[in-house]
Each structure stands twice: as C-alpha cells, then as structure tokens.
Amino acid sequence: MHELSIALEILDIVEKEAVKHGAAVVRQVHLRVGDLSGVETGSLAFSFDAVKGEKDLTRHAVLAIEHLPVKIRCAPCNEVFAGTGHMVICPQCEGFETELLQGEELEIGEIEID
Amino acid sequence: MEKIKLERKVLSRNDLLAAELRSLFERENVAVMNMVSSPGSGKTSLLEKTLGSLSRKLSIGVIEGDIQTDNDAARIAKTGAPVHQIQTGGACHLEAEMVRKALTHFRLEDLDLLIIENVGNLVCPSAFDLGEGLRVVVISTTEGDDKPMKYPAMFRSAHVMVINKMDLLPHTDFDIEKAINHARSLNPDIKILNTSCRTGEGLDEWSELVTAFVHENV
Numbered sequence: 001m002h003e004l005s006i007a008l009e010i011l012d013i014v015e016k017e018a019v020k021h022g023a024a025v026v027r028q029v030h031l032r033v034g035d036l037s038g039v040e041t042g043s044l045a046f047s048f049d050a051v052k053g054e055k056d057l058t059r060h061a062v063l064a065i066e067h068l069p070v071k072i073r074c075a076p077c078n079e080v081f082a083g084t085g086h087m088v089i090c091p092q093c094e095g096f097e098t099e100l101l102q103g104e105e106l107e108i109g110e111i112e113i114d
Numbered sequence: 115m116e117k118i119k120l121e122r123k124v125l126s127r128n129d130l131l132a133a134e135l136r137s138l139f140e141r142e143n144v145a146v147m148n149m150v151s152s153p154g155s156g157k158t159s160l161l162e163k164t165l166g167s168l169s170r171k172l173s174i175g176v177i178e179g180d181i182q183t184d185n186d187a188a189r190i191a192k193t194g195a196p197v198h199q200i201q202t203g204g205a206c207h208l209e210a211e212m213v214r215k216a217l218t219h220f221r222l223e224d225l226d227l228l229i230i231e232n233v234g235n236l237v238c239p240s241a242f243d244l245g246e247g248l249r250v251v252v253i254s255t256t257e258g259d260d261k262p263m264k265y266p267a268m269f270r271s272a273h274v275m276v277i278n279k280m281d282l283l284p285h286t287d288f289d290i291e292k293a294i295n296h297a298r299s300l301n302p303d304i305k306i307l308n309t310s311c312r313t314g315e316g317l318d319e320w321s322e323l324v325t326a327f328v329h330e331n332v
Contacts, residue, residue, distance in 0.1 A: 002207060002238040009124055021118055031124075038240050038267025086266035089299040096302035104270075108120045 003040060006106070007047035011058050014111055018057045023113035026061040030112075034068040034105040036086055041065050070103035128242055131210040135217075135245030142222040145331035146230065147324070148244050150268060151252035152261070153234035156278040158186045159311040160252060160320070161231055165193040167321045172226040172328055177216050179208040179233045186231065196220060207238035210245060227328050236265035248327050254279040255288040262296040269300045274323065280310040 010029065018026050033039050048063045070083030074090035075097045084091055088098050123129065139146050151157045165174060176197040178187040187199035198219040200212050213230060220228070230246065232239045251272040253261045256279055262269040269275065275297050277290065290308070297304050307323065309316035 002241055005209075006124055006241075009127060012127075013120070013122055013124070017118060017120060021116070023116075027115065036267060036270060038237070086263070086270075087299045088270075088302070096298060098302065106124045108122045108124060110117050110119045110121075113116050113118060 003044040004047040025114050026058050028062045028112040030064050030109040032066045032105045034103040036103040037106045071101040072098040074098050128210050132243035132245040144225045145328040146228045146246040147248045148230045148246035149250050150232045150239045152236050155252045155254040157252045165195050174227045175220045175225045177230045206235045213244050236268045240268040240271050250274045252276045255283045259289045259293040266300050274305045277308045280308050280315050281313045
C-alpha cells in the first residue's frame with residue numbers, strides 16, 4: 001500500500017504547478033501508469049479521492065488514469081511486441097534479449113486548470 | 115479551461131533524495147545493499163551469516179527496517195556489527211528519507227558496506243529507491259514458486275534473487291526451475307543464487323558476490 005504516498009506526491013506536484021500558473025481550481029490530472037510500475041491503480045484512485053480535499057486547489061480534481069501496456073523490442077527478431085502480462089520475454093523466439101520500450105511509467109502527463 | 119503539459123515522473127521527491135544518497139555513498143566509498151523479501155524468508159538469518167563470514171574482512175553497518183519491534187536489530191547487534199533499527203510504525207516500506215535520518219547513527223567514512231534490511235514485503239519496497247547499488251530479493255523454498263510472477267515489480271527491480279532454505283526443498287513442492295524461469299522472464303539479467311543458512315549451501319558464493327560488489331564500488 002504505497003499508493004497513498006504516491007497520491008500525496010501527485011497532489012503536491014499538481015498544486016505547485018497550479019499555483020505557478022495562477023489557477024483557481026484544478027479540474028483534471030492526467031496520469032500515465034505502466035503495467036510494470038507496481039502501482040495498483042484502483043487503490044491509487046481511492047487514495048487520491050481521499051486526500052485531494054486537503055488542498056483547496058485540488059478539491060475538485062478528477063484523476064484520469066491512462067494504462068500503458070508492456071511493449072518490448074526483441075533484438076534477435078528485430079520486432080516490437082506487446083508483452084504478455086508482466087513478461088518481457090519475446091513471445092516469438094522466447095528469448096531474453098529484449099528491451100523494454102514501455103510499461104514502467106508513473107508520470108503526470110498534463111493537468112487541466114481554470 | 116487551460117491544459118498544462120507536465121510530463122513529470124511521480125515519486126520524484128524520493129528519487130531525488132535517493133540520488134543524493136547515492137552520490138553521498140559514492141563520496142564516502144560505501145557500497146550499499148538493499149535486501150527485500152516477504153516475511154519469513156530468512157533474510158535476517160542470511161544477514162547474520164553474511165556478517166559472520168565477512169565482518170573480519172569488511173567493515174559492515176546494518177540498517178534494520180521493521181514495522182514494529184527491534185528484535186532483528188538485537189539479533190544483528192550480537193554479531194558485533196553497528197546496527198540501527200528503523201521502526202516504520204505502520205509503513206510497509208522504507209523510504210530514502212528514513213535512511214537519510216538513520217545515517218546519523220553511523221560513521222560512513224569507516225564503513226565498506228552498508229546493508230539495509232527492508233520491511234518484509236514484496237510489494238511496496240520495490241517502488242522506493244534507497245540509493246543502494248545492489249538490490250537483493252530473498253525468497254525461500256517454503257513459499258510458492260510463483261512469487262516472481264505474483265510480485266513482478268520487485269523481481270524486475272532486483273539485481274540478485276536468492277532462493278533460501280534449500281535444505282527444506284525435498285519437503286516442499288517448490289519448483290526451482292519454474293521460479294528461476296519466471297524471474298528471468300521478468301528480468302533477464304537477474305543473478306540467481308540458491309542458499310541454505312542451515313547447511314551452508316551456497317553461502318560461499320553469496321559471500322563472494324557481496325565481496326565482489328563491495329570491491330566494484332569501493
């Protein structure tokens with residue numbers, strides 16, 4: 001359960017950015033979460049809603065989560081594949097010489113303010 | 115309505131502090147190892163064995179992380195190694211800030227190796243960089259061999275996987291090959307060692323691995 005500290009961190013970053021832009025209110029926070037990030041998004045959304053009221057600016061913020069599936073490149077096959085679940089093994093040659101292109105993200109893409 | 119592009123990694127405060135710790139450790143020539151596992155995999159026993167075999171050659175300090183009690187720190191203190199206990203008081207993982215505070219209890223310039231025993235948990239500690247150079251995940255043959263599959267983030271972030279309690283293997287249904295294949299399919303570069311703290315199996319290789327890590331860093 002580290003989703004609560006992540007939610008607090010997101011609110012912190014968002015609040016600072018909103019203040020910098022002279023926002024009256026934050027409407028939406030767009031978050032990208034990779035399937036390998038280790039974050040449980042249901043629990044993160046719950047935590048976010050539980051603590052967003054602590055700051056006036058974020059009281060009405062909606063957390064929009066975009067899931068990023070695992071994407072790998074297999075060097076011997078020279079092809080890009082969708083990973084199977086959390087696996088980074090090549091689905092074609094079953095080799096381990098793969099490079100992770102996507103799946104470990106935990107980042108705020110953009111915020112919407114008024 | 116205005117849209118502001120941020121493109122910012124979250125957890126940046128912990129990551130930033132961890133990066134500071136990492137450069138502090140480099141300046142002080144201390145190799146730092148973060149040990150993670152589920153509860154009861156034998157992490158503290160492995161640590162006792164490590165101190166037993168390496169403390170004559172290396173100066174080793176230990177940070178113990180637990181939710182409650184200083185039982186583990188008391189076990190480690192018996193080996194003579196300087197030890198500091200962090201009681202997280204409910205938090206299920208250590209964060210870089212907790213480690214930074216704990217460092218005031220050590221003379222870093224006197225240490226070759228600092229071992230951080232994280233809270234027994236395979237989920238949350240994976241997301242918190244502590245500035246370590248080596249992350250070791252310990253599992254044991256009395257657990258499910260699907261641990262890597264169930265906790266992929268941890269096994270992806272670890273450099274080494276130790277499979278402990280090899281002496282009990284004949285009494286369990288633990289499938290070593292399956293566990294290793296699963297770990298490799300998540301993390302192709304992970305090093306794997308099989309150990310038993312009771313019979314001593316694999317402990318020489320383990321000590322060699324830790325020693326090599328310290329010499330690479332110091």
